[in-house]
Amino acid sequence: MTARTLSKEKVITAAIQIINQEDNLTFSKLGRLVGTRSQAIYNYFPDVLAVRVSVAADFYDKLAQRLEVDLLGLTGKQAIKAFCHVCVQFSLGQYVMVQQIIDIPADHLHDEPLNSSFRNIYEILHRYLKPLIPDEKRQMVFSRMLRNLIIGQIINVGSGRYTNTPISKRDSFDDMLELILLSL
Template sequence: MIIEGVTLTAKTLSKEKIIIAASDLLAQDQTVTATKLGKILQTRPQAIYNYFSDINAIKIAVAIKFFQNLAIRLEADLREESGLAAIRIFANTVVHYSLDNRQLWKLTMTLDLKNGDQALIISLDQLSDILWKILSSLIASEFERLGVSRLIRDLIIGEITQSNNGYLDNKKMSQHDSFDLAMKIVLSHLDEQNN
């Protein structure tokens, strides 16, 4: 199974094991069903519903785990960083982590946050809070900080989505170089505003 540091055993079923199995199916670009999960977990498909109300609840749990793991990675990567360097590290970490987990990223983009699960919203807010904290040291105005955080988020989501869809396959400029250029433009503007 693919979730970091967890080995799946079939002896006892748990939410965590179901999340791992569902993540594995998604990583293999397969549809998550109770039948497939039951087969992987060596249990009856109906047993899955003792832990989750439906397949969508499993997908939400997978997305929450994805966001939690990304937040852990960000905290580690940003441990000694601040300012403009931290913004660059934040953006690159999110892009690379998401591209390394393409199918899980795609899942997160299909979930409805407006009517979404509260735990999902909290896990996503954790990522926003990390960026907000970095930007707070650079931008005094809350209004401008919100605008810049949205711009950075849009660049990140655009980069991941376009890369996943093959729009950045170009011999003249690599996907990484185009993202670096976009981030340099944003960061140089922020640097000018602070000086």
Template sequence: MSKQVLTQTRIIECGIALINNGSAVSFANIARELGTKSQALYPYFANQQALSYAILDQTVASLVERLKTDLFGKTGREALVEFALICRRVCLEHPRLSQFIVALPRSEDAIADEPVAAFRTLLTQSVAAVVASERARLLGGRLLRDLIIGELINISSGWFNNAELPQEDSFRWMIERGIDALTVEDRTPTK
């Protein structure tokens, strides 16, 4: 195999491909795929954690761009439902990568601050277009994340296979009922 020019982007893309194929993301595996030695990756990433967060960074940035494109012109409840459906579809299109991203611990020194912040902003804006109270917005954000991650885990492990009720239909139903509950919560006076 001939040596290839290394870049951060090529290394990250190789890591993503390995994850999607069910292989471990390690410097050794990436170097083997790129036709180089593990040591050649260190100028680009200090360690495995830095590479993992760079993969998170690129993956979330890609999701944010898709959300911005697909949600353009949509508002309110319609935008919030579509936000959830897009996230669900992306997760299920790449279940191994999504599970890798979800499993990464979040910490103050995480490298992927910008894309994660952009995702949170889109999520917050989508929820805030439907409910006004801080409590309802927090509940809405948690509701969406929990339902999306639940779908990822359950569907990719073989659950929810019933032809009478398609998976996306039941997901949409749960999102709609959740939004109904949020609007009630939003009107409930706080103690």
């Protein structure tokens, strides 16, 4: 591959491949994988952290696409339950990637493409909360509760917790989700 065929998208795809192999992401490894010198990548990204931020935006874009497909035709509490389950399953299926996203320092999370990608997911959730909760403050509280439940489930299940309990991971998640939705 020559420098003329290099693109941000190719670098992001290569970065995803490296991350999924649980290898350290470096410009040298990216360069080898895309068939160019590592210095050429600096034309697209200033550092590895910027690549990781773009990978995170790509992850959220793919999650939003999956949500749009899987929630099609659903409404109300059924849609909210499906939203939560899709987020958890999608993320657990790519847990190594999720770990990389969680590890991005907070001062790098204000990247506009990343914010836009995450905002799409937030808007999908609010599309289903608005008809059930007219008050904006309450919507925000429910949104935060649901996101905390989702993130907690991803981290705990992904890191191997909840393995020796008398209730399955899925059943306990469903019970917690049901408790939240009972207050709607």
